[in-house]
Amino acid sequence: MTSRSLNIFKDNSLILKWTMVLVAGFCFLWSFQLFIAGNAYYSVKNDIEGWQLSPDKASINRIDRGLGKIGNAIDYFPDNALYYQIQGQLFEWKAVVEKRSEESGDAELGLKSHSDNLNNAAESYEKSLLLRPTWSGSWIGLASVKLLRDELDDEFYRYLKNAKQAGPQDAIVHKFIVEFGLEMFSARSIHYVKIKEQLKQHLNLGLQNPLSRDFVLKAIQKHNASETVCRWLRDASYPVRKRISNCITYD
Incomplete structure (x- = not known):
């Protein structure tokens, strides 16, 4: 070299x-x-x-x-x-x-x-x-x-629709719809009519999802809605219903 x-x-x-x-x-x-x-x-x-x-x-x-x-x-x-x-x-x-x-x-x-x-x-x-x-x-x-x-x-409802389409199983979607829906139910607002079917669906899904479950249970408790939610979710699975206070009885 x-x-x-x-x-x-x-x-x-x-x-x-x-x-x-x-x-x-x-x-x-x-x-x-x-x-x-x-x-x-x-x-x-x-x-x-x-x-x-x-x-x-x-x-x-x-x-x-x-x-x-x-x-x-x-x-x-x-x-x-x-x-x-x-x-x-x-x-x-x-x-x-x-x-x-x-x-x-x-x-x-x-x-x-x-x-x-x-x-x-x-x-x-x-x-x-x-x-x-x-x-x-x-x-x-x-x-x-x-x-x-x-x-x-x-x-507002368009944003909700887009959120549901983007992440129908996402915890953040369950949390928001449950809190908003229960708030509208408690206030006897006209908006409850618009959200009630979504509310029931996301109460069920939110209680199934471990990332949203505690939040959903606290929201139900805050609005004193255990009896009502139990009635709404009468066709939900046993693991979901048993999480709601006094929803499952053994009489």
């Missing part, structure tokens, strides 16, 4: 070596970002699931921390539909908690903040659906924003 060939060989080896170093560094950085983003998502997800069962545990400070975490995850992975959907839920919770706690002494400012947070929530859900149109959680999110705005119009 000539001196010139040897130098070319050494140069190529050096280039290959540094290429491998750069690739390894990139892979390490990507893995680190994935780890941070994943931890942020599951931390926020666990908080939200806890607030759903015990809403009083939600606070502005905890929600703002969650928004910071999921904001960092989105900075790392801006094309992740799930992160935008979780961000939307956080903005919803912030709107609810601010309205509940009336932290602002200025009523007009408080209403503006409530509206801004709902607008932010809707924007996050829309970004999620642009990335993944068949994501049931984001369709439910848009329906939830409409509900918080007292806008139970055709668009």
